[in-house]
Amino acid sequence: MLRTVAVLLVEDCAPFEFGVICEVFGIDRTEEGVPLVDFRVCGEHPGRPLSLSVGAQVVPDHGLDDLGKADLVAVPAARIRDDYPPAVLDALRQAAANGATLLSVCSGAFLLGAAGLLDGRPCTTHWAHTDELAERFPLADIDPDVLYVDDGNLVTSAGTAAGIDAALHLVRREVSAAAATTIARRMVVPPQRDGGQRQFIEQPIPSCEADSLQPVLELMLSELRTEHTVATLARRASMSERTFARRFVAETGTTPHRWLTTQRVLLARQLLEDTSLGVDQVAERSGFGSSALLRHHFRKVVGVPPADYRRTFCRSSA
Structure with a gap:
């Protein structure tokens, strides 16, 4: 049961992510049947202004001691830095030792990582920061595709609005x-969202830069509707099938079939965003042939069905 929630602020905190935590946990909704939470905004120096990331300030009323008394300690996004205040890291470790659940939103995961609280734990952060998080904290088990990860007393979320998903999940x-x-109804957001953050990652159809296989890759991109086989592609590259398959994996990191499937998904994604073509037409133009095959591979790569993706991202006026 969540009786006390403490949100931890450091310099250059992001106001939206801070606001998400306030909106979910800090508002009295007892008249609507939601139990009241003792909500505390904490900082290393209570009463002293902290800079937000947008040229404003916020003043936490509570100090770090309150973290150790909370059922949930929430860490919103803040500027990623090399050194976090030692007292803040110690307070986070003590809160975890006292049995608090820890919630991070977006880059707040870096603060938890600096405190050693991600080691050996499944977690996530904004897709743009997952590589850096992995580099800084190699013992963390990072999933770059999900909106949030629930690992019991550690809940980490992806960028910005994914904090809403994680916070509502904790309430649930x-x-x-x-x-x-x-x-969720008062916030005018869905109680739960489908898919993960794969659907939000920018993945343009790539240019072909592998020197030895560039002509073959360009051919495959220009003829996505063609059923290319290793045999036909190897002949194009003037290689044996075995040598071609080995060289393809070495230069692209995947097999010809998987590479071709991914490029077809990326084209389908572009068509869903920019055109009003029906799903059957998108499947035909992107090389899948049938809408069933498109749906199968699209969900596997992007994380949501084509129709759901179009509702979210379509830019066509039609």
């Missing part, structure tokens, strides 16, 4: 589904 888990639905 610790309070009730009805409470989470009530809060």
